[in-house]
C-alpha cells in the first residue's frame with residue numbers, strides 16, 4: 001500500500017527520521033538498502049543556506065539512491081525560510097520538511113524548532129512562506145506534542161499547518177520539556193490523525209516490528225517514522241518491510257551484522273572528504289551501535305571508540321564474531 005504526500009508516493013512500511021550528526025548520506029543509504037521507504041535529511045539552517053555556507057549546502061544534497069527524500073529546514077523567519085527553499089530546490093528534493101520539533105537550546109533559543117509550538121501564528125506564516133516558494137514540491141512539518149505538559153497543542157498546531165498548506169504532519173509524541181525522557185504519547189498522535197485530512201506520520205520509541213504495528217494500530221497514522229531504533233540496525237526496516245510484503249523475516253546472524261557494519265564504514269570512508277583516519281572518527285559510534293546487545297559488547301564498544309583505520313575495524317569485527325561463536329559453542 002502507498003501513502004500520498006502531495007505528488008510523492010511512499011510505501012506504507014516505515015520511514016527514517018531526520019537525525020542530525022547521525023543520519024547522514026551513508027546512514028540513509030544503508031537504511032534505504034534495508035527497506036526504509038522514505039528518508040529525511042539532517043536539519044539544515046535556513047540562514048546557513050541563505051548565507052551560502054558550504055557545509056550547509058552539503059547537507060541539502062539528495063543522491064539518486066535516496067529518493068524519495070525530504071530536505072529538512074529549520075529557522076524562525078518566514079522570509080529566510082522562503083528564500084532558503086528557493087536555493088534548496090536546486091538539489092531537487094522530493095519533499096521539503098520543516099523542523100518544528102527540535103528541543104535543543106541552540107535551535108530553540110533562536111525561536112526555531114519546538115519553540116514554534118509556542119507561536120502557532122508564526123509557525124503558520126513560516127509554513128505559508130515555504131509552501132509558496134516550494135511550488136509543486138510538497139511541504140511537510142515535524143512537530144512535538146506541545147511545549148510542556150501544560151501546553152499540549154499538537155492538534156491545534158496541526159490544523160493550523162494544514163490550513164497553511166502542509167501536505168503531511170509528523171508527530172513525535174513528546175513535549176519539548178521531555179526532550180527524550182519518558183514515553184512518546186500515542187494518544188496525541190491519534191488525536192492529530194483524527195483532526196486533519198492530510199497524512200500523519202507517527203514517531204517516537206519505535207524499536208521493532210511490534211512497536212511499529214502498535215503505532216499503526218493505536219494511532220491510525222499513515223506512516224511510522226523510526227529514529228534511534230535504527231542505530232546499528234538498518235535491519236529494522238527489513239523486518240517491517242518483510243511483514244508488510246508477507247515475506248518471512250530471518251534476523252541477521254552476527255556475521256551478517258559485522259559484514260553490514262563494515263559495508264557502512266566503507267561507505268562513510270568513501271563519502272568523506274577527510275582522511276580515512278578522520279572518517280573513522282565519524283564511523284566509531286556506528287560501529288559501537290552494531291555491536292550492541294551481544295555478549296561482551298560493552299568492552300568491544302569501548303574499543304570501537306579507538307578505531308582509526310578500516311583494517312582495525314575488520315580485525316575487531318573478526319574478533320567479535322569469534323567471541324560470539326565461542327560463547328555459542330559453550331551453550332550448544
Ligand SMILES: Cc1cc2nc3c(=O)[nH]c(=O)nc-3n(C[C@H](O)[C@H](O)[C@H](O)COP(=O)(O)O)c2cc1C
Nearest residue numbers: 017018019020042043099172204205206226227228
Ligand atoms: C541524534 C538525534 C538527532 C536528531 N536530529 C533531528 C533533526 O535534525 N531534525 C528533527 O526533526 N528531529 C531530529 N531528531 C528527533 C528524531 O527525528 C525523532 O523525532 C526522535 O528521535 C524520536 O524518535 P525515535 O524514538 O524513533 O528516535 C533527532 C534525534 C536524535 C536522537
